[in-house]
Amino acid sequence: MPLPLITGLIVLGVLIIVGAVAYLIDESTERHERTRQQ
Amino acid sequence: MPNLANLADLAHLHLLLNHFPTIGTILGLGLLLLAFVRRNDHLTKVSFEVFFLIALATLPVYESGVAAQEALKGQSGVSETAIAAHQDAALLAFILMAITGTAAWLGLWQYRRIGRPTTATVSAVLVLSVITVALMARAANMGGDIRHPEILGGQYSSGTETAATAWLTSASIKTFVLEHPWVWPTCETLHFLGMSLMFGVLMIVNLRLLGWMKGMSFAAVHRLLPLGILGFGINFVTGLLFFIGAPEQYTQNVAFHWKMILLELAGLNFLVLTVFDGAWMLPAGAEPPLSDKLLAASALVLSVGVMYFGRMLPFIGNAF
Numbered sequence: 001m002p003l004p005l006i007t008g009l010i011v012l013g014v015l016i017i018v019g020a021v022a023y024l025i026d027e028s029t030e031r032h033e034r035t036r037q038q
Numbered sequence: 039m040p041n042l043a044n045l046a047d048l049a050h051l052h053l054l055l056n057h058f059p060t061i062g063t064i065l066g067l068g069l070l071l072l073a074f075v076r077r078n079d080h081l082t083k084v085s086f087e088v089f090f091l092i093a094l095a096t097l098p099v100y101e102s103g104v105a106a107q108e109a110l111k112g113q114s115g116v117s118e119t120a121i122a123a124h125q126d127a128a129l130l131a132f133i134l135m136a137i138t139g140t141a142a143w144l145g146l147w148q149y150r151r152i153g154r155p156t157t158a159t160v161s162a163v164l165v166l167s168v169i170t171v172a173l174m175a176r177a178a179n180m181g182g183d184i185r186h187p188e189i190l191g192g193q194y195s196s197g198t199e200t201a202a203t204a205w206l207t208s209a210s211i212k213t214f215v216l217e218h219p220w221v222w223p224t225c226e227t228l229h230f231l232g233m234s235l236m237f238g239v240l241m242i243v244n245l246r247l248l249g250w251m252k253g254m255s256f257a258a259v260h261r262l263l264p265l266g267i268l269g270f271g272i273n274f275v276t277g278l279l280f281f282i283g284a285p286e287q288y289t290q291n292v293a294f295h296w297k298m299i300l301l302e303l304a305g306l307n308f309l310v311l312t313v314f315d316g317a318w319m320l321p322a323g324a325e326p327p328l329s330d331k332l333l334a335a336s337a338l339v340l341s342v343g344v345m346y347f348g349r350m351l352p353f354i355g356n357a358f
Binding site for chain 2: 003006007010011014015018021022025026028029032033036
């Protein structure tokens with residue numbers, strides 16, 4: 001596999017994982033915030 | 039640019055600092071257990087702060103340890119096998135300490151957002167800290183074998199041969215980084231993206247503290263901080279791969295020494311930014327007090343300094 005392709009795929013994969021983790025942290029914290037306010 | 043420290047200075051620094059991670063994690067775990075017994079939320083928060091601070095302190099301990107290894111290379115009476123085993127054990131403990139510190143930071147952030155950390159976060163910090171204490175103690179014990187012939191081979195000896203065969207070793211990581219041509223450019227790209235993510239978040243949060251974007255409350259921008267810590271996580275992993283791949287480019291590099299000093303200070307600043315009460319009360323439209331502005335300005339100066347010295351590694355220092 002050519003170097004730019006493998007580099008690009010790994011970078012894309014890491015960014016997707018980081019984005020998903022950030023989203024899950026934010027969503028879960030917001031859910032707790034809503035529960036607390038009720 | 040004059041050198042801040044030579045290899046012998048760094049070896050000395052390692053001897054001065056190397057007890058902090060072991061004692062600090064035991065202290066943090068003790069505080070956390072006491073918090074459970076007393077059902078005291080304040081103690082839990084303090085234990086999380088201790089874990090974050092010890093994770094910060096472990097960074098120079100690990101890096102000065104690698105410099106100490108270079109300083110001791112070829113000296114008689116010192117076993118290179120014992121040093122390599124200690125370094126591998128320390129690497130594993132360092133990685134676990136960084137994960138524990140990050141989980142503890144998440145708990146501190148949740149204290150601000152929702153008043154207390156979630157059960158999942160507290161459980162994660164507890165489990166991770168127990169593993170970290172065990173790994174730190176093991177690494178410290180192996181470190182003692184290097185220069186303490188009175189215990190070497192006796193009942194307190196750590197048995198370095200077993201650790202040397204572990205799968206996660208500095209040597210295997212170094213081979214992986216240097217023998218695959220895609221690893222270094224991939225890490226460089228990720229390091230740049232992680233830095234952009236971290237600095238972007240720090241810019242937004244600290245510019246609000248400086249009095250910009252008054253339409254937003256500080257609480258609204260504080261919500262972005264986990265993205266910043268994830269950016270730092272990317273840079274921690276990729277930076278560690280660079281460091282293990284070519285340690286000699288960093289241990290004797292003045293730009294790297296400055297980068298680490300500023301990074302430690304920026305870490306302290308980040309902790310204050312996460313937990314302190316003053317700015318949290320800042321509603322939309324309010325002008326921040328001078329103390330908050332000074333904190334924000336120092337965060338931006340430190341972050342720019344870290345990036346500057348990172349970029350200057352080959353020019354001021356001797357990398358590449």
